[in-house]
Amino acid sequence: MTIDHFFQAAKIEGFQSPYDTIHLKIFYPARMPSQVEINREILPVDLEKAPFPVVIFFNGFNCDAQQYQWLAVKLAEHGLVVILFNWIAEVMPGIISLTPGIDVEKRKPTIYRTVPTASALPALLAKVEQLQSEGILAGMLDLQRIILGGHSAGGRVAIENADPDFFPQIAASFGYGLHTMATLSLGYEADTILPLPDSLPLLLMGGTCDGIIANSCDRYGISPGNATTPVIRTFQEAITGGRNDSYLLLLEGANHFSINQPDSTLKTPLLDFPATQPQESFRLLMGEIINLFIDTHVRHQPEASQSLEQLLNTPNPLIKSFERK
Template sequence: MMVRALFQAANVEGVNPPYDTLHLKVFYPAHLSGSDREQDMGEVPADPQLAPFAIVILFNGVNCAADGYQWLAVKLAERGLVVVIFTWVAENLPGVVALTPGVDIHKWFPGVYGTAPTASALPALLAKLEALQANGTLAGLLDLQRIILGGHSAGGRVAIENANPEFFPQVVASFAYAAHSAAPVQIGYDAGTILPLPDALPLLLMGGTCDGVIANSGDRYGMVWETPITPVLRTFREAIAGGRGDSYLVLLEGANHFSVVDPFDATTGRAFLDFAAAQPAEQTRSVVAEAVCLFIDAHVRHQTGAMEALHQRLTSDDVAISARRNSEGIASFERK
């Protein structure tokens, strides 16, 4: 399948310039038409036979360039999805300019958390998708009622915290890698507090057993974590009740915090905190992509055989898991 992308910009209301602009790259399944505009401008139409397209919005980690997730965006677009990555240079914290997924930290405070969205970029992204539905290459081809939120690190937290139909009824599922919902002690929470997640939609939570960034960030939460993935594990076990069988925890043996970022840029962010990966990053990305694609196919697109394939991939018996641990890097899984 041919995958193409288009660029857009969106304004975030209430943010002072020059930090009020998102730059989007929107990937879509394409089909060559042979038109003059396609030949002259490179504007390849979307494949209407695959529409309406469910949409994935990917939230980057802090100071992780959006291009580091293009590999996943392309994989998802190859499956017939529209995927949005974006760049936002803003004051992630007061006085600290960074690449941000858009986090409203004031909505994390005790007594406020859970009453309003924490995703400060999401309203602008949703508005831009509505504009794309009205005009241009993707006009009339988007399913604006099937939006999946996904992300990495802080962006993963944004995704799973805001997959709340009370705030965003068009959101239908979420997934994250290297994310958790531990509460910062600096804003008044007790050490080791795990904040609840909406728990209303399908969830895929993933993490790596060599995540040095999480392991070395425990002071933010008043903790020395027992393992590099303790808060990820606790988030799955404590932040949601589950009970529908559509929430999954997948831990990847030997993967570190940045195994899902390609190309990897060590000049920004906190890469120096990470542990060395014990598995090739290409292997980790392959497993992550397969898990995410099957998760969406099963719980959003309801494709025939997808649920069985997902469960077989992630919830087989112990013998099969042991074999995959050695060959493909799956350390463990849980489902509820």
């Protein structure tokens, strides 16, 4: 399938210029143009799987959206519209970085779970509605089937804001390299797992060689060195489940950055552990599992459910463990 993209921008309320603008890259299934259409700047839409569910993906801190383009293409090839975005903001006084948009104040003990924590999400959802009303994707989006996904801090933003009480158009969420342990500096007791909405399908993924998680345990008041315990405990304690649509997948030998194309100029990967298996293999597997998860629980395709069960239950050197509840 041919995939094309175009760019958009949006303003974020409550932030001062120049840090009040996000830049979006929107991927969609395309077809080769006819002779009449050949001079268009972007390719026409392939309508075969329209109306398209929409995936909004939140990058990790200081991870450029371009590092997740491989996943955007994989999902768009499957008949989804995918939005990546970059937001450069002052995340702390004097510190300018790429951010997935986290309102840390909304994670404090007296506030958490009463309001959304995703600063950019209202603007992103408004942009999706605008795309539905004008432009090349007008009338082709399924506004009631929006999926939130993300990596690291962005993955946590995705899964803790997949709440129909806040955003009724959200249908599911997925994330890699994250957990919901509470930060001591926000006033929580050590070893606290924060709850998740627990009302929509969830795919939680982690790697056994995640050095970023293992080396940041002191923030949460737990013993350092374990890459998977915070992820496992999030699945066990943050949600009740009971619908058979929540998944925990641990990848054997994957590290914190197995989901994105590497950027050698970032210092954060220096804190990570080396992956013990090819990163491309992890990305191919994650792309397949995310697509099947969406087909099963958002598009409600029985054949996808069977394929997902078979994939997760078949012995695979890349899969350490799999749980569902």
